Amino acid sequence: MAEIKQEAISQKKLEYIRRERTKEMRQQMVSFALMIFLTFVAFGLVAMDLDASFVIPIVIGMAFLQVILQFYYFMHMKDKGHEYIKLMMLTGMFFAIAFVTTFIYIVWIGAPIE
Amino acid sequence: MASATTKRSVGSVIWDYMTTVDHKKIAILYLIAGGFFFALGGIEAMLIRIQLAVPNSDFLSAGLFNEVITMHGTTMIFLAAMPLLFAFMNATVPLQIGARDVAFPFLNSLGVWLFIFGGIFLNLSWFMGGAPDAGWTSYASLSINSPGHGIDFYAVGLQIAGAGTLISGINFVTTIISMRAPGMTYMRMPLMTWTTLVASVLIVFAFPPLTVGIFLLTFDRMFGSSFFLVETGGNTIIWEHLFWIFGHPEVYILILPAFGIFSEIFATFARKRLFGYSAMVFATVLIGFFGFMVWAHHMFTVGLGPTANAIFAVATMAIAVPTGIKIFNWIFTIWGGSIEFTTPMLYALAFIPSFVMGGVTGIMQAAAPADYQYHDSYFIVAHFHYVIVGGVVFALLAGLHYYWPLMFSTMLSEKLGKITFVLFVAGFHVTFLIQHFLGLWGMPRRVFTYLDGQGYNTANLISTVGAIMMAVAVIILLINIIITVAKNEKVGRDPWGDGRTLEWSLPLPVPHYNFAQTPLIRGLDAYWIEKKENGGKMMPAESLEDFHMPNGSIIPFILSFGLFVAGFGALHFASGKDWAIDAVADLPNHPWALPVLIAGLAIVFISMGVRSWKDDLGHYVKKEEVLKDLEEQERGAK
Secondary structure (H helix, E strand, O other): OOOOOOOOOOHHHHHHHHHHHHHHHHHHHHHHHHHHHHHHHHHHHHHOOOOHHHHHHHHHHHHHHHHHHHHHHHOOOOOOOOHHHHHHHHHHHHHHHHHHHHHHHHHHOOOOOO | OHHHHOOOOHHHHHHHHHHOOOHHHHHHHHHHHHHHHHHHHHHHHHHHHHHHOOOOOOOOOHHHHHHHHHHHHHHHHHHHHHHHHHHHHHHHHHHHOOOOOOOOHHHHHHHHHHHHHHHHHHHHOOOOOOOOOOOOOOOHHHHOOOOOOHHHHHHHHHHHHHHHHHHHHHHHHHHHHHOOOOOOOHHHOOHHHHHHHHHHHHHHHHHHHHHHHHHHHHHHHHOOOOOOOHHHOOOOHHHHHHHHHHHHHHHHHHHHHHHHHHHHHHHHHOOOOOOOHHHHHHHHHHHHHHOOOOHHHHOHHHOOOHHHHHHHHHHHHHOHHHHHHHHHHHHHHHOOOOOOOOHHHHHHHHHHHHHHHHHHHHHHHHOHHHHHHHOOEHHHHHHHHHHHHHHHHHHHHHHHHHHHHHHHOOOOOHHHHHHHHHHHHHHHHHHHHHHHHHHHHOOEOOOOOOOOOOOOHHHHHHHHHHHHHHHHHHHHHHHHHHHHHHHOOOOOOOOOOOOOOHHHHOOOOOOOOOOOOOEOOOOOOHHHHHHHHOOOOOOEOOOOOOEEEOOOOOHHHHHHHHHHHHHHHHHHHOOOOOOOOHHHHOOOOOOOHHHHHHHHHHHHHHHHHHHHHOOOOOEEEOHHHHHHHHHHHHHHHO
16 A cells, blocks of 8 residues: 655744644634634523514524634635635525525415515 | 456456446446436336327326336436436546546545445336336325335435435536646636536535435335425425425536537537637526526416516526527537538537427426416427437437547447437437427326327327337447447547547547646647647646556445445335325335344445545556556557
8 A cells, every 4th residue: 555645844834834723723712712702692692581583683693603703713714725615605505595585485475575 | 558458357347347436437337327227218218108109098007107207207317317427527527627537536436336226226116016106306295195115215216316416516526626737727628527517516506405305205204204294284385396496407417518518529520619618608607507596487387476486487588598698609619610520410410409499498488377388288298308308318429429439449330320310310309399289289298198089199199109210219329339349449549530628638548547647738628729739749737757546445335235225224114104104004014124224324334434444545656657558559659
């Protein structure tokens, strides 16, 4: 079985990689803390027994924020070379939202836009 | 190649194909399996036409007729047309973009074996208590009530085959985005590669709705849920939406690679650069995008309301615009070209009027009020056979002749090919043109017979005669293939003499590593440019060195077999249980169903585990081996 070929890394490059990784780690920690905080806020809002019409949009908004943080910081969508993934995910979301909207309007509610 | 000269045993060749991850061999697997299912679907088509040749016929019983039409549609779409297109995609795309293999060779092999086992599973229904009989669309209101296991075979078989297709789709998207040779920018990719990319993106977006729909159906029929059971609060219309959200993009998944094959053929045999290349690319992407916005035009008569019908009608008509752009570009490509009437070119020329006729009837049906008249009549049958046979099957036959030398390094006989062409095209129009009129006269589709004296007799007989002509054409094609394989007269590089794209720059048979050196691409029609400026030699983009290739593996075969076994367990799980739906509640109870299901899934997960934990780093092709091959090719050329 063949071995994967490996090239030696220069000292300078090693330092650069280390610096980048520290930066990456910091960003991940910050976004992780932010996400935990958002989760607590969401739980708190529900626990405080506020009006549902007030809580639901806020919770959905925070969920959306979490999704963005997740995609960009944990799943590396902010990094270079992810343009196609972004395009595909946005197209997929567009289709999914279109499907769900049509489902709600023409399967369950009927034809509300007469 | 050294191994070509040494004689190998049949067993070792079969083992080689079972374990291969080489896209060229996988293409051959797709071609053989897809060809087999194409013949099967063709036999079912002949049975339908024999039954309908005369009024009050009792050649097939009503129930058997339903099974035959269902299996004809399902087989032709999922097990014949798509795999055959995958055969040509696999054979050409990595070569067209200058790659040594696809991005995930292991997944490529998994895709083909999942499809083969899914197809076998579906067709075993004939021998195991009856085939599915609710039409290829398998509308839930019908399929939930279909007694016996027919629909279960449909659900599980398509789930397995569909997983294979989804995997292959992901594979091609990744391959085309990430494995292009230096200089192969997006706007230099041949149209076959472009259409494969867009079709693969459509697969990635369209197959999950089908997977979801089939899962819901599977759980309703086999595990006691009630997503589609109206009496327990389900909604049967959801299946129709899910199916058509998949089903409409599916027809574009079929037709786009067909457009790609024809674009290559037009440019090659008109000896002209494809007219309006960037417009063609734009039109391809636009068709792919619109394909997702029109699914409800299959459901105009369901009662979605006038607003929904109007929106979907307008969206549907919009698709005619990019398709029209393509048709005109092909005509302008031929215009003023130095045309060579080879068999593939003849199919391409016959495709334009045939497909336009199918497109025009499509626009007629897009007008929602008019569709109330056409719905469920033979007019619809005529329409979709005009686009699928006149578009996709013509492309498959054209592609078979065109890419045969690339896949097998021999040439199919042009003389027999032209006889096939004449018989097939004539038979196709005789069969389906008259069906438009049958539909307008009121003959409903999917009904097993008709009464005498309604004016349908002559037209149906004509249609059957046409079908026999097509069958004869396919038999001549088979004879052609057998003769060509038996003669085995090898051809060399660029056998058509007018190859424009990168795949024709390779020596035949193509070495297993495709490119000794990754080529440098200097423009659209890469090989043509080098022929004009560089004496037909591709410029290398790298020095000649050892390079990395993947190892073969038997795991995809075993994994697919595991799902095949699990399918039988799932299939019989609900038989005779109290909670089961009426359709299977009376069947004998099978206590072995659960153990078989678990055993099958165990095979799947163990295979996945072995693949994950056992490192397989592939191998290096040595510089010396490549040099020896190059020397041999040099000698062969002289």
